[in-house]
Amino acid sequence: MDEEVKDESLHQETLLSNNKIQEEDRDIHDWFRFVLSYPPHLVKHYLDEFGAEPGMTLLDPFCGTGTTLVEGKKQGLNVLGLEANDYCQFASKTKLEWNIDTNSVQLAANEILENAILVLSEIGIKAPSKGDWDEKTPAGLLEFNEGEKKLTIKNGISPFPLHKILILRNLINKSDFAHSIKNILLLGLSTTALKSSNIRFGPEVGVSKKRKLDAPVFNIWIEKILQMSNDVENVENNPNLKSRILSGDCREIGNLLKGEEVDFVITSPPYPNEKDYTRTVRLESVLLGFITSREDLRRIKTGLLCSNTRAVYKVDNDDEWIKDHEEINRIADEIEARRIELGKTSGFEKLYARVTRLYFGGMKRHLSSLKSILKPGAKLAYVVGDQQSYFRIMIRTGELLGDIAEELGYTVHRIDLFRSRWSTVTREWLREEVLVMEYNPN
Secondary structure, three states: OOHHHHHHHHOOOHHHHOOOOOHHHHHHHOOOOOOOOOOHHHHHHHHHHHOOOOOOEEEEOOOOOOHHHHHHHHOOOEEEEEEOOHHHHHHHHHHOOOOOOHHHHHHHHHHHHHHHHHHHHOOOOOOOOOOOOOOOOOOOOOOOOHHHHHHOOOOOOOHHHHHHHHHHHHHHHHOOOOHHHHHHHHHHHHHHHHHOOOEEEOOOEEEOOOOOOOOOHHHHHHHHHHHHHHHHHHOOOOOOOOEEEEEOOHHHHHHHOOOOOEEEEEEOOOOOOOOOHHHHOHHHHHHOOOOOOHHHHHHHHHOOOOOOHHHOOOOOOHHHHHOOOHHHHHHHHHHHHHHHHHOOOOOOHHHHHHHHHHHHHHHHHHHHHHHHHEEEEEEEEEEEEOEOOOOOOOEOHHHHHHHHHHHOOEEEEEEEEEEEEEEOOOOEEEEEEEEEEEEOOO
16 A cells, blocks of 8 residues: 555544444344445444434435445434345345334244244254254255246355255245234345355355355344344334335436435445446345346346446447546546457457446436435535456546536535555555535536
8 A cells, every 4th residue: 555545544533444333333234234335334424524413314326235224214314215126125125124013023933933943854854953064965955946046156055055045935925924024034034045155255256165065044044033123122213204215226316216305315336347236145136036037137237327247238328428528438448458458359358448438427327317306505425446347447436426526516525535445456455435525506
């Protein structure tokens, strides 16, 4: 790390430089979080700086699994979210369901567990497995159907843990519990599936070399449900607060949330790299039935901001929005020139320059559409990161987005260093930053 970046990092407040989720933040947030997502205390920091008061409205247009929304609700704010990935939207909505009878949740979970043990005994196992590693797995196990298998990551979860997961899923789906209770049971199950799987996060999603042939699925699940129930009891639920999450494309946010008036935006859009965000929650999405076909997957991808080559379609034209932006076009041209120089000819590599233009064009569409629902003086914080995924050509995401925002009439106050990430490919430190802005219409 060069001295300037090192000094800047050292002078950041401890609140921001510590990325780990703090113990006092775990309630609700810990139900499900993306790997390397920003911590709840970052949201609280900017809400404090922005002067947020109870009853004001906070928006996250890329709400993911709800970190901003949950923290905003904890701080007494009305919260709005937008998310194009169905599973992530489900997770966020469930994490905001605090008006629930926790005793009923625990009774329902115990009933499901008792029935699951009976189903498990049908293949000769009289009690839940303790998760011992064993090369032998019983015959007659439940498994994903052929369509589901094609959509999941190969060897992402071993047969015996999957069998137990599917027993629980089927019993929950067939139950007549209240919708809100089912949601908690299913969210707990999806996190249990991930913990019982062979999936690792790397920077990319992959399969661990040391695979779990078994896992204590039932124990993990019931403990998760107990934790979730306890969390609901620990938070203060204000029934007068509004919590609303819509499924939709961030580039059409003004139309989707027409009539809303937003005081604050705290969010983290995708970064321009080769990370396919649908793979991050693919196992969970297939397990809960949010993705059942390639058509479902395509539908989700077309509603996402284009940030990787696997989400490029012929009809995409967001690049038109930045056709006159000299620096973005210079970077895209440099990426293409490097591809030619290196003799790279794969279909994906040929799209790197196009993705770069589509990404920033899509972000300009988003920021333009967003203006119609912002109150005068609205404060915004966008967590973004520098990237070198495309032939090691540096993309200063925060600076470029700040330039685009100013073109659209936003005032960029500053760019804070949030954290630095070590790139194993380029052997360099990459900055993750918070772009702090304000919007006052002319």
